[in-house]
Amino acid sequence: MEKKIMLDENEMPDRWYNILPDLPEPLPPPLDPETNEPMKPEKLEAIFPKELIRQEMSEERYIPIPKEVRDIYLLWRPTPLIRATRLEEYLKTPAKIFYKYEGTSPPGSHKPNTAVAQAYYNAKEGIERLTTETGAGQWGSALAFATRLFDMECRVYMVRTSYHQKPYRRVLMELWNAEVIPSPSNLTESGRRILEKDPDSPGSLGIAISEAVEDAVKNDNTNYSLGSVLNHVLLHQTVIGLEAEKQLEIAGVEPDIMIGCVGGGSNFAGLVYPFIRKDGVEFIAVEPESCPTLTKGEYRYDFGDTAGLTPLLKMYTLGKDFVPPPIHAGGLRYHGDAPTLSLLVKHGIVKARAVAQLDTFRAGKIFAETEGIVPAPESTHAIKVAIDEALKAKEKGEEKVIVFNLSGHGHFDLKAYQDFMEGKLS
Amino acid sequence: MEKKIMLDENEMPDRWYNILPDLPEPLPPPLDPETNEPMKPEKLEAIFPKELIRQEMSEERYIPIPKEVRDIYLLWRPTPLIRATRLEEYLKTPAKIFYKYEGTSPPGSHKPNTAVAQAYYNAKEGIERLTTETGAGQWGSALAFATRLFDMECRVYMVRTSYHQKPYRRVLMELWNAEVIPSPSNLTESGRRILEKDPDSPGSLGIAISEAVEDAVKNDNTNYSLGSVLNHVLLHQTVIGLEAEKQLEIAGVEPDIMIGCVGGGSNFAGLVYPFIRKDGVEFIAVEPESCPTLTKGEYRYDFGDTAGLTPLLKMYTLGKDFVPPPIHAGGLRYHGDAPTLSLLVKHGIVKARAVAQLDTFRAGKIFAETEGIVPAPESTHAIKVAIDEALKAKEKGEEKVIVFNLSGHGHFDLKAYQDFMEGKLS
Numbered sequence: 001m002e003k004k005i006m007l008d009e010n011e012m013p014d015r016w017y018n019i020l021p022d023l024p025e026p027l028p029p030p031l032d033p034e035t036n037e038p039m040k041p042e043k044l045e046a047i048f049p050k051e052l053i054r055q056e057m058s059e060e061r062y063i064p065i066p067k068e069v070r071d072i073y074l075l076w077r078p079t080p081l082i083r084a085t086r087l088e089e090y091l092k093t094p095a096k097i098f099y100k101y102e103g104t105s106p107p108g109s110h111k112p113n114t115a116v117a118q119a120y121y122n123a124k125e126g127i128e129r130l131t132t133e134t135g136a137g138q139w140g141s142a143l144a145f146a147t148r149l150f151d152m153e154c155r156v157y158m159v160r161t162s163y164h165q166k167p168y169r170r171v172l173m174e175l176w177n178a179e180v181i182p183s184p185s186n187l188t189e190s191g192r193r194i195l196e197k198d199p200d201s202p203g204s205l206g207i208a209i210s211e212a213v214e215d216a217v218k219n220d221n222t223n224y225s226l227g228s229v230l231n232h233v234l235l236h237q238t239v240i241g242l243e244a245e246k247q248l249e250i251a252g253v254e255p256d257i258m259i260g261c262v263g264g265g266s267n268f269a270g271l272v273y274p275f276i277r278k279d280g281v282e283f284i285a286v287e288p289e290s291c292p293t294l295t296k297g298e299y300r301y302d303f304g305d306t307a308g309l310t311p312l313l314k315m316y317t318l319g320k321d322f323v324p325p326p327i328h329a330g331g332l333r334y335h336g337d338a339p340t341l342s343l344l345v346k347h348g349i350v351k352a353r354a355v356a357q358l359d360t361f362r363a364g365k366i367f368a369e370t371e372g373i374v375p376a377p378e379s380t381h382a383i384k385v386a387i388d389e390a391l392k393a394k395e396k397g398e399e400k401v402i403v404f405n406l407s408g409h410g411h412f413d414l415k416a417y418q419d420f421m422e423g424k425l426s
Numbered sequence: 427m428e429k430k431i432m433l434d435e436n437e438m439p440d441r442w443y444n445i446l447p448d449l450p451e452p453l454p455p456p457l458d459p460e461t462n463e464p465m466k467p468e469k470l471e472a473i474f475p476k477e478l479i480r481q482e483m484s485e486e487r488y489i490p491i492p493k494e495v496r497d498i499y500l501l502w503r504p505t506p507l508i509r510a511t512r513l514e515e516y517l518k519t520p521a522k523i524f525y526k527y528e529g530t531s532p533p534g535s536h537k538p539n540t541a542v543a544q545a546y547y548n549a550k551e552g553i554e555r556l557t558t559e560t561g562a563g564q565w566g567s568a569l570a571f572a573t574r575l576f577d578m579e580c581r582v583y584m585v586r587t588s589y590h591q592k593p594y595r596r597v598l599m600e601l602w603n604a605e606v607i608p609s610p611s612n613l614t615e616s617g618r619r620i621l622e623k624d625p626d627s628p629g630s631l632g633i634a635i636s637e638a639v640e641d642a643v644k645n646d647n648t649n650y651s652l653g654s655v656l657n658h659v660l661l662h663q664t665v666i667g668l669e670a671e672k673q674l675e676i677a678g679v680e681p682d683i684m685i686g687c688v689g690g691g692s693n694f695a696g697l698v699y700p701f702i703r704k705d706g707v708e709f710i711a712v713e714p715e716s717c718p719t720l721t722k723g724e725y726r727y728d729f730g731d732t733a734g735l736t737p738l739l740k741m742y743t744l745g746k747d748f749v750p751p752p753i754h755a756g757g758l759r760y761h762g763d764a765p766t767l768s769l770l771v772k773h774g775i776v777k778a779r780a781v782a783q784l785d786t787f788r789a790g791k792i793f794a795e796t797e798g799i800v801p802a803p804e805s806t807h808a809i810k811v812a813i814d815e816a817l818k819a820k821e822k823g824e825e826k827v828i829v830f831n832l833s834g835h836g837h838f839d840l841k842a843y844q845d846f847m848e849g850k851l852s
Contacts, residue, residue, distance in 0.1 A: 004500050006435060009428060074430045075508070075798060082501070086575070104530045106798040108837060145798055149512070168840040175794045175843055368601050372501060372532040372571055411534060411837040414594040417601055 003085060005247040007078035012070065013242040015062040016235045017274045019340055022061070024347045027231075027339055028314035031301060039311045047216045047224040049125040052118065055232040063235065065117075072116045072149055076105040077239065081247035086370040088390070095393035096253060097386055099406040100244045100271055101373070107172070109376065109408030110267045111142030111227055114236035118225045119146035129153040129222040131215045133183065133208030136162055136330025137169025138376070138408065139227030144178035157183040157211045160203035162330060169412055183208040190214050190307040204323050205334055206306030213309045228264025229304060229313070229338045237270025240405065245274055248403065257282045257389050259404035261381035262294065262352075263331045265338030271405040273340075276349065283350040284389075285341065286381040288360075291324035293317065293337050294345050294352035302336055315342040327357050328416035328425075329377040353385055360384045361420040364410065376408035377416050429511060431673040433504035438496065439668040441488040442661045443700045445766055448487070450773045453657075453765055454740035457727060465737045473642045473650040475551040478544065481658040489661065491543075498542045498575055502531040503665065507673035512796040514816070521819035522679060523812055525832040526670045526697055527799070533598070535802065535834030536693045537568030537653055540662035544651045545572035555579040555648040557641045559609065559634030562588055562756025563595025564802070564834065565653030570604035583609035583637045586629035588756060595838055609634040616640050616733040630749050631760055632732030639735045654690025655730060655739070655764045663696025666831065671700055674829070683708045683815050685830040687807035688720065688778075689757045691764030697831040699766075702775065709776040710815075711767065712807040714786075717750035719743065719763050720771050720778035728762055741768040753783050754842035754851075755803040779811055786810045787846040790836065802834035803842050 020027060029038040044053045055063060065073075084097040102110035122130060130147055133156070134140025140156040147154035156178050163170060163182035170180045183203045184191035190210035194201050201207070209226075216224035226233060248255060258275060260268030262285045272283050287294055297316035304310035306320055315336045318324075322335040337345075344350040364380035366387065367373065375383060382404040393400040410417065419425050446453060455464040470479045481489060491499075510523040528536035548556060556573055559582070560566025566582040573580035582604050589596060589608035596606045609629045610617035616636035620627050627633070635652075642650035652659060674681060684701060686694030688711045698709050713720055723742035730736035732746055743762040744750075750759040763771075770776040790806035792813065793799065801809060808830040819826040836843065845851050 002435060002500075003497060004435065006432070008434075009430065009432060071429060072798075074428075106800065148795055149798055167844065171840040171844045171847070172800065172837075174847060175791060175800055175840075176798075177795065365601060369574055369603065372498075372575055372602075374532065374598065374601055409837075411598075414597040414601075418593065418597040421597070421600060 002251070003083055005081045005250050007243060007246060009074055011246060012073065012078045013065065013239050014070065015064045017238040017242060018058055018061055018063055018235050019273045019276060020231060021059045022277055023340065023343055024349065025343070027343060030311035030313050033303070033308055033312060047213060049121045049127060049223060051121045051125065052232045055235055056230060065239070066120060069117050069120050073239065078243045079104060081244055084371055087367060090366065090370045091387065091390050091394065093390040093394040094397060095390040095400045095402050097390055098248070098401070098403045100240055100403070101406045102240065102267070103373065103406060103409035107138070107141040107145050108411060109138045109142065110237060110240060110270060111139050112145055113239055113270065114227065114233045114266065115142040115146035116149070117236045119143070119150045119152060122223050123150040123152055127221055127223045129155070129219065130225045131155045131157070131212040131222060132225045132227065133157045133205060133212045135159050135205050135333055137166055137173065138331050140178070140180070141169055141172045142227070143225055144173040144176035147178065148176040154178040155215065156180045157185065157208040159183060159205060159208055160201070161326065183211050185211060188214045190309070204306060206320055209305035210307035210309050213305065228266040229336065231340060234266050234269035234273065234338055234340060237266045238273050240270035241272060241274035244271060244403065253401045255281055255403045256400040257284065257402045259284045259286060259382045259385050259402065261332060261378050261407065262287045262337065262341070263334050263378065265341040267405050267407040269338060269341060284385055285345065285350050285352045286385045287352065287354050288327055288329055288332050288381065289354045289356045290327050291318070291333050292354045293335065295354045299342060299346055304336060313339050315339045316345065328413060329360070329381065331378040332381065355381055355384050358425055361417070361425060363387050373406065374410040375406055376410045377413050379407045382406070428677070429509050431507045431676050433669060433672060435500055437672060438499065438504045439491065439665050440496065441490045443664040443668060444484055444487055444489055444661050445699045445702060446657060447485050448703055449766065449769055450775065451769070453769060456737035456739055459729065459734055459738060473639060475547045475553060475649060477547045477551065478658045481661055482656060491665070492546060495543050495546050499665065504669045505530060507670055510797055513793060516792065516796045517813065517816050517820065519816040519820040520823060521816040521826045521828050523816055524674070524827070524829045526666055526829070527832045528666065528693070529799065529832060529835035533567040533571050534837060535564045535568065536663060536666060536696060537565050538571055539665055539696065540653065540659045540692065541568040541572035542575070543662040545569070545576045545578060548649050549576040549578055553647055553649045555581070555645065556651045557581045557583070557638040557648060558651045558653065559583045559631060559638045561585050561631050561759055563592055563599065564757050566604070566606070567595055567598045568653070569651055570599040570602035573604065574602040580604040581641065582606045583611065583634040585609060585631060585634055586627070587752065609637050611637060614640045616735070630732060632746055635731035636733035636735050639731065654692040655762065657766060660692050660695035660699065660764055660766060663692045664699050666696035667698060667700035670697060670829065679827045681707055681829045682826040683710065683828045685710045685712060685808045685811050685828065687758060687804050687833065688713045688763065688767070689760050689804065691767040693831050693833040695764060695767060710811055711771065711776050711778045712811045713778065713780050714753055714755055714758050714807065715780045715782045716753050717744070717759050718780045719761065721780045725768060725772055730762060739765050741765045742771065754839060755786070755807065757804040758807065781807055781810050784851055787843070787851060789813050799832070800836040801832055802836045803839050805833045808832070
């Protein structure tokens with residue numbers, strides 16, 4: 001069997017997979033925070049373009065990928081599916097481990113799959129400026145990259161601690177001409193309200209979302225863009241799984257276990273959703289123990305942001321005011337989860353598992369040593385569980401096929417690995 | 427025409443191209459520093475494996491790539507050839523600009539093409555440990571990556587200023603289990619001699635080479651590995667140009683101008699050498715104004731290192747004691763150049779051009795804004811000249827085909843871009 005399975009350009013999917021028609025029950029609708037009634041699509045037009053609202057609600061199973069988006073995807077897509085033969089040998093497991101590698105995109109992660117699509121639809125509807133929030137900077141840099149390619153302006157509210165501790169992702173965003181603002185800021189009412197109470201507030205993703213949404217509402221020709229959680233965001237990521245489907249077919253195997261890490265759910269959904277109707281596959285969503293939304297959260301309506309400006313979503317949540325400890329997998333520090341993923345977990349179709357930070361870095365180091373690729377701290381969560389499952393397969397003598405999503409490289413996270421190697425992590 | 431031209435796995439070259447039989451005159455032999463006579467191959471066995479010495483002297487035009495090396499290449503090869511359509515539009519040039527992108531390898535540059543081959547041949551001949559030097563860390567991280575995959579030990583002498591200023595490449599090397607020593611160190615005589623004179627010596631590539639060579643000579647089962655300059659190193663890089671040859675054929679174009687940046691010459695040679703016998707192609711080697719080896723150096727025998735431990739090579743050199751200013755393109759700070767490239771420049775087959783640091787960063791930013799990829803500071807030298815040539819083509823209304831090597835991504839160099847954007851560079 002080949003080590004790496006590539007697809008030709010013309011084998012890149014020309015449509016995304018929409019899970020809405022295949023959910024086990026209808027998705028509870030987003031609620032208007034002013035009325036507590038189902039949100040009217042028109043109201044969402046204050047911050048989203050019509051086409052993305054349509055996709056958010058669509059019941060069509062497949063949605064075509066526009067040529068303009070495909071042209072940019074081609075810069076790094078199709079991405080490789082790689083058999084982790086060296087890791088298998090190291091573990092002495094009979095399992096076959098495959099990973100889909102999304103780290104070859106210019107910003108280094110899966111995030112541009114949706115950033116490019118969102119920038120495109122906004123530009124097409126005449127929007128000239130996008131706002132968003134970012135924690136560690138993976139999403140912000142993806143949107144900066146995408147808006148640049150469509151000649152749009154971009155403002156990123158970056159969680160203040162990250163702004164100061166992780167200057168390099170900020171530089172990356174600025175290289176793509178985005179304006180990066182430490183959040184909470186004085187530029188919005190939501191920001192000022194926080195700063196009045198606590199001038200030294202370190203910020204949080206919830207606060208930054210409030211600022212970005214407020215900015216989009218109040219400014220002309222400006223929309224807001226979200227990097228995870230919403231249906232249309234997860235939809236755009238399914239290009240990952242649709243490619244993987246063809247690649248596994250070429251490899252001549254059927255997956256037994258599919259794994260992805262979860263912050264809001266977009267990289268997990270991207271790999272897994274196109275396989276969700278397949279029988280006999282175990283789907284495992286991996287989250288950090290320190291932000292155990294799916295494993296310890298409540299399934300209920302909650303806000304997406306701290307100030308309560310967003311629609312209410314039915315999801316697993318730790319509460320909108322939950323501030324997760326500053327783990328290095330910044331992309332997994334979110335109080336809620338995608339409503340579609342939450343529903344699948346509630347129905348037991350997807351299993352959730354929480355893992356400890358130190359174990360994920362150990363797994364990441366083993367992966368770097370065997371497969372040669374240094375994974376992002378977020379992705380190490382998937383690796384940790386892939387290793388656990390491969391060892392279980394070894395115990396039972398089973399030739400399981402394990403597939404996980406390597407959502408990004410760790411080249412921007414070497415400080416975290418340094419802390420790990422120096423024994424400074426807990 | 428396609429934006430990106432990919433090759434299938436089975437189209438990856440199965441042999442390297444050796445330029446020695448095609449040089450315009452026989453290559454002046456390396457000289458033994460003790461006798462000033464041509465170096466006896468046996469003497470090189472103190473630090474190199476037999477097969478690499480054979481390749482260094484070989485007159486065969488093609489040398490097979492071993493399966494074990496190809497298997498690892500497949501992790502990231504074949505690499506894409508991309509048409510820079512957005513850059514062309516920005517420049518409003520009739521020229522067609524293509525770049526070969528080597529930044530998708532796990533260490534992020536072209537360097538593993540030879541690191542993997544060198545580790546393989548050494549391991550095959552029973553060597554258990556390799557030493558080397560590194561400036562900014564691109565080469566050191568490539569060798570750390572390669573030795574890890576062949577279960578070898580690796581010690582990297584890293585120029586002390588870089589060791590302290592660029593901790594992240596060091597962390598990357600340590601993640602792959604290499605031992606990284608700031609140079610000059612107390613571990614070698616060469617290092618101690620420098621430290622006696624100047625305890626605060628910032629180090630240099632020449633000093634670090636002396637330390638690494640001495641370490642290899644004095645320790646059992648240890649060899650030395652060089653990341654550029656030597657024939658066998660440039661040979662291994664030709665996999666780049668051999669792929670590009672097939673890709674340009676698929677694109678249906680013939681190159682008019684081919685461009686690469688030059689430190690020691692390996693990424694330039696990698697792209698260009700397979701095309702060197704082609705008529706009517708202009709080959710441009712780009713170096714920094716601050717280290718103008720090819721444009722202002724002397725063509726004569728000189729040492730590869732500062733202490734004078736290496737054989738003497740006939741090359742363009744600024745003198746073994748030349749210490750280039752601390753520009754950000756650390757990979758281009760070397761006093762000498764590959765003997766084969768020097769000979770081609772002397773014969774006018776390859777033209778050399780020196781460019782200013784500030785201009786290269788401006789070119790890098792334009793490239794990031796248009797093509798979306800943030801280039802390594804080394805690679806921006808090639809981009810700067812590609813842009814210049816595309817503008818010349820525009821002036822003359824010529825549809826030139828310009829091909830350059832994008833040797834690595836700039837994800838580890840964001841501090842340099844930050845300094846540039848803040849106006850701190852000169």
